Amino acid sequence: MSAITSLINRQIRLASRPHGLPTAENWESTTQPVTEPGPGGVLVKTLYLSLDPAMRGWMNEGKSYIPPVEIGAVMRAGGVGRVIASQNPAFAVGDFVNAGLDVQEYCLIPQEQVKRNGMFKIDPRLGLTTWLNVLGMPGMTGYFGLMEVGLPRAGETVVVSGAAGAVGQTVGQIAKIKGCRVVGIAGGKAKCDWVVNELGFDACIDYKGSDVRAGLKEHCPGGVDIYFDNVGGEILDLVLARINRSARIIICGAISQYNNTTPVKGPANYLSLLVNRARMEGIVVFDYADRYHLGVAEMAGYLKAGTMKSREDVVQGFENFPATLLKLFNGENFGKLVLQVADA
């Protein structure tokens, strides 16, 4: 008991709402003493935090698929941690868990929050950070988005942007497993080479170093049946110009637009939906929460069989959260971006 109550919990809170890219003054560091869990509660030590493009949206005011992070609140984040104290029979000290931990070193989850938090035990043998990637929220986003909105059929051509990112690597690998032709779009030769050589995509277009329009023409000679969009902006328009009849476009994100200080660039080629009787549909992973276990089981099977890989970009140090988050927006991260907060 005394060991725990002597611990100090560092936290990063939202100090103000960013205009454009988040800056240092949007964040505030605070510390709090760690307290023991009450009846039914669990205390988790944060090991890894998931850094996601969606975080930028949570920092904005206004209605979205979940409420914004309030000013002064600890920044929202999912993560992997280890139970260090528990008064809940479902979780034992030493258990590894995936949970809504927020950007702090310790997360106290009272009984009434355990279910709402969505915390669940994970198998560390599959890799701890894998549970924030292919087996985590991004993986489930890719899995359910592709399978339930994209409705892939063997032989179809699937294009995915942010191909080396967390969602993109999942989408592309599942699409390959399902028998599709897969073309990624990623920034830089290293990512493109990895996506093709390690993940088995049929091609990958380097949007930083080559002409995406020409790349789509070359690598999608039969047009595009499914586009899984993580980026929005110009790339969405270029793909819209090449979709096939009855194409499905999954709107998962628009990272190119999240830090705009001008209005979002809408897809000028959206009338291609009309010409091609195509569909553009949004996906939010939370809608599939009651079936995550099915997606996780399928992904875990592929990982064990070696037909799927999971790559994370792990940055060290809790205090580096603000700077590390920015890697997402300049495309510096290579693989799912994760912040390591403590050793397992």
Place this chain on the structure above:
Amino acid sequence: MSAITSLINRQIRLASRPHGLPTAENWESTTQPVTEPGPGGVLVKTLYLSLDPAMRGWMNEGKSYIPPVEIGAVMRAGGVGRVIASQNPAFAVGDFVNAGLDVQEYCLIPQEQVKRNGMFKIDPRLGLTTWLNVLGMPGMTGYFGLMEVGLPRAGETVVVSGAAGAVGQTVGQIAKIKGCRVVGIAGGKAKCDWVVNELGFDACIDYKGSDVRAGLKEHCPGGVDIYFDNVGGEILDLVLARINRSARIIICGAISQYNNTTPVKGPANYLSLLVNRARMEGIVVFDYADRYHLGVAEMAGYLKAGTMKSREDVVQGFENFPATLLKLFNGENFGKLVLQVADA
């Protein structure tokens, strides 16, 4: 025989592709002698021509859902006519038909074109111009677009733009019959009053004389479940800001953008599709050709029962085609725009 071969067929051909609104120099008038149909062929005298927003798209070069009208070709148009000579057992002299007549006074349809033309006999007792409106291509567009892409459920809120136009009046009336709350968007008080008082819409927002944003807020207090979009542009964005979870947006047209000399304005609020897990999907009426008869039968039933109305804006005179077409783009037409070429 001699009566027919003495006839002169006036035609309007596409002389050049417009940049922005079509002008006089984009058209060329020609005349040709009328010839007798050969074996299996049919000669139709044009009575009414359908003037549609889609015509503007057919005048452009480039890939679309049908090939563009070639330079020098008679302008494409559907119409209602009367058979004046026939060597085809399926059509007798005196029959009224709906057919691809093009912008000309007489249309000779050779045997090998009869099926491809899609020509069919119509019942003149339902009104000749009705067959270019609720019972014609626009009606089928509204019917199949709403029912098969919109998937309306009783109690849902349906918004339709171009509400007094051919497609819009059909969509709104069907949605009412199916038990939905229906809010139109139209230009001017007269159209809005007609849509509410004559067609039974629950409300209609005058985009020329009032604030559409405020109107949507007032008349769709529970949000928008289905938006049938005929106009694109700013109105599409305003509706996107008010859609509900799992909303369906039917992209039927974008008349506000057809004469742009700058790029199409894409919907800046398209990420509302993500937030609301909503869908935006294009529709082309030709895909439902093998079921038109089912749609027509249902619409004809409503017309006979008096639960549906059909309003056409009939302009006289073949030579007025170029000027009349422009009425569509400034919203001057009140009801489905039709050009009367000859008396029945």
